Amino acid sequence: MPSVPVSDLPFTPEIERATAPLYEKVSKIVSKLEWPGYAPIIHEINRLKKEKNAVILAHNYQSAQIFHTVADVVGDSLALARDAAKVDADIIIMCGVHFMAETAKLLNPDKKVIIPDLKAGCSLADSITAADVRLLREKYPGVPVVTYVNTSAEVKAETDICCTSGNAVKIVESLGVPEVLFLPDQYLAQYVATQTKTKIITWHGSCEVHERFTAEDIKFFRKNNPTAVVLAHPECPPDVLAEADYVGSTAGMQNYVETKKPGKVILITECAMSDNLRAANPGTEFTQPCNLCPHMQRITLPKILASLQNEGPEVHIDPAIAERARASVDRMLAVK
Numbered sequence: 264m265p266s267v268p269v270s271d272l273p274f275t276p277e278i279e280r281a282t283a284p285l286y287e288k289v290s291k292i293v294s295k296l297e298w299p300g301y302a303p304i305i306h307e308i309n310r311l312k313k314e315k316n317a318v319i320l321a322h323n324y325q326s327a328q329i330f331h332t333v334a335d336v337v338g339d340s341l342a343l344a345r346d347a348a349k350v351d352a353d354i355i356i357m358c359g360v361h362f363m364a365e366t367a368k369l370l371n372p373d374k375k376v377i378i379p380d381l382k383a384g385c386s387l388a389d390s391i392t393a394a395d396v397r398l399l400r401e402k403y404p405g406v407p408v409v410t411y412v413n414t415s416a417e418v419k420a421e422t423d424i425c426c427t428s429g430n431a432v433k434i435v436e437s438l439g440v441p442e443v444l445f446l447p448d449q450y451l452a453q454y455v456a457t458q459t460k461t462k463i464i465t466w467h468g469s470c471e472v473h474e475r476f477t478a479e480d481i482k483f484f485r486k487n488n489p490t491a492v493v494l495a496h497p498e499c500p501p502d503v504l505a506e507a508d509y510v511g512s513t514a515g516m517q518n519y520v521e522t523k524k525p526g527k528v529i530l531i532t533e534c535a536m537s538d539n540l541r542a543a544n545p546g547t548e549f550t551q552p553c554n555l556c557p558h559m560q561r562i563t564l565p566k567i568l569a570s571l572q573n574e575g576p577e578v579h580i581d582p583a584i585a586e587r588a589r590a591s592v593d594r595m596l597a598v599k
């Protein structure tokens with residue numbers, strides 16, 4: 264859990280009253296002692312959002328203090344991309360990582376799209392370049408290129424169609440071809456290959472957070488929690504996924520918890536998501552092996568406030584690249 268931010272803003276009785284309903288939402292995660300450090304910043308962010316007609320989009324891996332108190336739209340990468348396409352605001356603040364902010368910018372070229380920390384990257388996005396994709400196309404002429412949204416706009420511009428972990432199988436099958444290049448996540452690619460007859464050719468990228476889980480971890484947690492269900496993200500290695508009861512995107516795992524209401528869950532994904540689910544699902548007990556994404560955790564309440572005050576840092580994409588990259592995102596969003 265991130266440390267309590269230091270704020271010059273006072274925790275007045277008025278702010279305490281105004282933020283009381285928000286505290287209710289995070290009271291299982293944030294103690295009463297910590298709240299005076301967060302509440303004035305949260306209050307000011309929500310005031311400035313209205314004043315500047317800004318909207319905050321937050322990924323499921325954002326800390327509970329952001330996710331449950333200042334975000335207007337929350338979700339997995341697919342939901343954030345879909346909702347970014349519908350935003351009716353002058354400013355979009357993306358509380359997530361850089362490729363998510365780029366996707367929002369691709370879909371809203373005329374809006375100001377801001378990420379509170381430009382250094383919030385992603386090991387998958389860093390694993391492949393546009394030149395790599397061009398070389399792969401030469402090596403596999405005529406084979407369509409499907410890329411995970413966890414890539415830069417330059418890579419998306421070389422792509423036939425994007426996908427997320429929530430729609431990867433559907434996107435691959437929508438092409439109706441015998442084989443595809445599926446880039447850059449080797450583990451998501453291997454998972455997709457188990458779900459389709461399409462031949463999957465992949466790359467050697469991986470998520471630095473999910474690749475750290477091992478099958479031994481899961482066996483150990485199960486031994487100590489024999490009645491718990493194991494939910495895992497498809498960015499995990501195959502031997503980890505083989506131990507899971509359910510494999511899905513962050514939205515898929517959330518939906519599992521909300522609809523099946525399991526008593527105990529072992530959540531094999533980024534650690535902050537367990538806090539977000541625990542805050543909203545008091546009937547479920549979570550075991551959360553704490554692998555945090557260092558990039559997601561760069562986004563903090565003080566940085567969100569500063570980005571609203573300064574209206575930056577903004578995300579910019581070269582228009583020539585943006586046009587081609589947008590086409591690959593639009594093709595994904597058109598698949599029903």
Ligand code: 13P
Pocket residue numbers: 323338339340341413427428429470496498511512513514
């Ligand atoms: P989701 O699309 O499942 O939210 O995953 C995004 C991500 O970065 C997982 O590490």
Ligand code: SF4
Pocket residue numbers: 360384385386387388413470471472473498533556557558559
């Ligand atoms: Fe990228 Fe992994 Fe972080 Fe997701 S969890 S943003 S895939 S590094």
